[in-house]
Amino acid sequence: MQEAREGHEGYVFDNANTQAVEQHRCLAASLDPITTSRLAATGVRAGWNCLEVGAGGGSVARWLADRVAPAGEVVATDINPDHLRARPGLRVLRHDVVRDPLPEEAFDLVHARLVLLHLPEREAVLAKLVRALRPGGLLQLDEFDIDYGPVLLAPSRGAAELYERFLAAKARMFADAGADGSWGRHAAAAMRAAGLADIDPVPYLVPWRAGSPGVDLLIHHTHHLRDRFIAAGLTDAELADVREVMRHPDFRASSCAIYSVQGRRPR
Numbered sequence: 001m002q003e004a005r006e007g008h009e010g011y012v013f014d015n016a017n018t019q020a021v022e023q024h025r026c027l028a029a030s031l032d033p034i035t036t037s038r039l040a041a042t043g044v045r046a047g048w049n050c051l052e053v054g055a056g057g058g059s060v061a062r063w064l065a066d067r068v069a070p071a072g073e074v075v076a077t078d079i080n081p082d083h084l085r086a087r088p089g090l091r092v093l094r095h096d097v098v099r100d101p102l103p104e105e106a107f108d109l110v111h112a113r114l115v116l117l118h119l120p121e122r123e124a125v126l127a128k129l130v131r132a133l134r135p136g137g138l139l140q141l142d143e144f145d146i147d148y149g150p151v152l153l154a155p156s157r158g159a160a161e162l163y164e165r166f167l168a169a170k171a172r173m174f175a176d177a178g179a180d181g182s183w184g185r186h187a188a189a190a191m192r193a194a195g196l197a198d199i200d201p202v203p204y205l206v207p208w209r210a211g212s213p214g215v216d217l218l219i220h221h222t223h224h225l226r227d228r229f230i231a232a233g234l235t236d237a238e239l240a241d242v243r244e245v246m247r248h249p250d251f252r253a254s255s256c257a258i259y260s261v262q263g264r265r266p267r
Helices: 020-041 059-068 122-132 157-176 183-193 213-224 226-231 236-247
Strands: 049-053 073-078 090-094 107-113 133-145 151-153 197-204 207-209 252-254 257-264
Touching: 020 059, 020 107, 020 133, 020 213, 020 257, 049 059, 049 122, 059 073, 059 090, 059 107, 107 122, 122 133, 122 183, 133 183, 151 157, 157 213, 157 226, 157 236, 183 197, 183 257, 207 213, 213 226, 213 236, 226 236
Parallel strands: 049 073, 049 107, 073 090, 107 133
Antiparallel strands: 133 257, 151 252, 197 257, 207 252
């Protein structure tokens, strides 16, 4: 995930925060199966040159490097790449995708997960990513639409209402930071407008229950984003209570909508 730019203090997540390692672990556990299955379908193989934007903890970058090395290379970028480690076939670059240039027509595959939804400059960044593709190259964006994600079963009506208040507070803090929580469902149209062809958007919903990776991620957010939740009107007692709701064996919810969208730069 792309991390906060210098001067962009409103961004929700901070890669320098001590909670970042757990954030990356939860994201990988919950989303890597979707991301890597879609990337595998591109045919990525030895010799490809790939760009992983906002690489975060590097799980996707390492997966790609295992497939393209030694003849190919993955360039993994992040505004704060302290959690990334270079190795054969994997180069790490400190890079701000909004402000810093990218080489044009350089990559067979460009991937970004949960990056553009956080950037007010998302359409300009999308155009930059398209230009970085070689003719015939593929772009994959994996993005959320947080407008959907209902609780389906909770220990009580009050527990369900608390969970919904928690999600609403999180949506407000994203919006206040300049994120577009509905970006996932608009990404395909934006990619077509940016000049890509063969657009293929695939939506996913994942069942959430106590102990599932997605719920672990939400529980982690009650710690990682504690100060922001307090500013949004929740109390420490309510955050503790919503953690217990999500750990309850009767808790069931749907994930938000997850869109994995691929498109090809015309030859």
